[in-house]
Amino acid sequence: MDVTLKQQIALFAKTQENPFFVYDLDKLSKHIASLHNQDIKLWYAVKANPLSKVISTLDKQGMNFDVASSGELDQVLAQGIDCERILNTGPAKSPKQVRHFLQRGVNTFVVESISQLALIDKLSAEFERHPSILLRVQLRFEEGDNNPLGGNALTPFGLGCDEWRRVDLSQYSNLSVIGLHIFQWGNMLDADKLISLWQAMVTPLTTLAEEMGFELQVLDLGGGLGIPYDQSQSRINWSILKAALVKIKQQSKVNELWLELGRFAVGEYGYYICDVIDVKHNYQQPLVVMQGGINHLLRPAITEQAFPVQLLRDSSAKHSKFHIHGPLCTSLDKLGHLALPDDLSEGDTLIFSQCGAYGFTEAMPYFLCHELPAEVVIEDSKFKIIRPSLPAASYLY
Ligand SMILES: Cc1ncc(COP(=O)(O)O)c(C=O)c1O
Numbered sequence: 356m357d358v359t360l361k362q363q364i365a366l367f368a369k370t371q372e373n374p375f376f377v378y379d380l381d382k383l384s385k386h387i388a389s390l391h392n393q394d395i396k397l398w399y400a401v402k403a404n405p406l407s408k409v410i411s412t413l414d415k416q417g418m419n420f421d422v423a424s425s426g427e428l429d430q431v432l433a434q435g436i437d438c439e440r441i442l443n444t445g446p447a448k449s450p451k452q453v454r455h456f457l458q459r460g461v462n463t464f465v466v467e468s469i470s471q472l473a474l475i476d477k478l479s480a481e482f483e484r485h486p487s488i489l490l491r492v493q494l495r496f497e498e499g500d501n502n503p504l505g506g507n508a509l510t511p512f513g514l515g516c517d518e519w520r521r522v523d524l525s526q527y528s529n530l531s532v533i534g535l536h537i538f539q540w541g542n543m544l545d546a547d548k549l550i551s552l553w554q555a556m557v558t559p560l561t562t563l564a565e566e567m568g569f570e571l572q573v574l575d576l577g578g579g580l581g582i583p584y585d586q587s588q589s590r591i592n593w594s595i596l597k598a599a600l601v602k603i604k605q606q607s608k609v610n611e612l613w614l615e616l617g618r619f620a621v622g623e624y625g626y627y628i629c630d631v632i633d634v635k636h637n638y639q640q641p642l643v644v645m646q647g648g649i650n651h652l653l654r655p656a657i658t659e660q661a662f663p664v665q666l667l668r669d670s671s672a673k674h675s676k677f678h679i680h681g682p683l684c685t686s687l688d689k690l691g692h693l694a695l696p697d698d699l700s701e702g703d704t705l706i707f708s709q710c711g712a713y714g715f716t717e718a719m720p721y722f723l724c725h726e727l728p729a730e731v732v733i734e735d736s737k738f739k740i741i742r743p744s745l746p747a748a749s750y751l752y
Pocket of ligand 1: 578579580616712
């Protein structure tokens with residue numbers, strides 16, 4: 356990580372008693388600006404990091420917003436974003452939620468089942484609206500593997516072609532079906548593999564649209580672009596992906612190609628900073644117990660993939676692999692088995708990088724009633740606390 360940034364964070368950390376996330380909005384802004392292009396419409400998957408300042412930074416860079424709940428919608432609207440720049444994805448759309456979206460003026464829905472189609476059609480008539488609809492498709496691939504987003508497995512995300520083919524769209528006269536949505540692989544770092552999966556989708560999807568009798572104007576390929584969590588991995592090349600997407604756009608003859616970026620948009624611009632509470636050797640293995648663990652950063656427990664870590668102060672000591680545990684009463688509370696300097700001791704501070712996506716809101720903060728971590732941004736080179744760290748009393752009833 357950038358040495359100056361590390362030094363600045365180390366200085367700021369001296370003012371904090373509890374663990375905190377910090378997001379570098381200056382670098383985030385530059386990154387998003389570098390993704391812009393004429394050919395692909397970019398949406399930000401708000402679930403990756405719904406912090407107000409992250410949303411407004413992306414807004415300034417012209418991103419659109421993919422929201423998956425009423426909470427995410429309200430958070431995006433609270434930042435002054437126009438409904439025309441919001442779409443709704445997600446397998447659980449209750450009548451209450453769909454009403455909320457229509458009332459607020461959202462006009463684009465990704466539909467994941469036949470009952471969702473019927474529900475949105477019925478409620479659109481009530482609200483005298485005519486929203487645009489993308490049908491979410493789940494394909495099976497010969498060489499595909501499984502993945503947190505499902506891969507080839509059966510998931511609640513959309514329907515297979517056979518299921519969609521049976522639908523008579525003329526029954527849903529309050530809706531305009533304008534496209535198809537597909538997203539089955541998350542955190543992909545192999546550009547060739549991602550491109551070959553995308554390419555393999557073109558024929559089944561264009562055929563499905565033809566069979567269902569609607570004009571395929573939009574193809575939404577979801578997210579799935581990865582970031583490296585491990586030194587052995589390298590960054591995915593956006594220019595190569597962009598060139599491949601332009602080809603896919605031509606092959607599928609759509610007017611618009613959409614991507615919904617989460618991790619690739621924000622993941623690399625966040626850090627989690629946390630103090631060491633205890634260091635010990637157990638059965639000859641070095642082990643560190645931290646002030647925060649999966650109550651603040653759950654992802655390593657779900658994916659068995661650690662966030663990269665460094666000691667926040669300088670040390671020239673030789674490195675050993677430490678088992679890094681959090682404060683919870685479960686051995687699942689582990690942030691990794693990673694190299695740290697041998698002079699690591701109680702009171703030291705560690706900094707985990709690549710924590711900008713699927714961090715604060717993905718965690719399980721209430722177990723054992725520890726403090727909630729703070730959320731801090733760096734904007735115009737200044738640190739600003741957006742969410743202070745709160746004690747358990749703030750959420751216990
Ligand atoms: C519908 C949808 N779009 C986009 C994303 C973002 O995915 P990623 O973070 O892999 O870009 C997700 C993540 O779960 C999703 O469910």
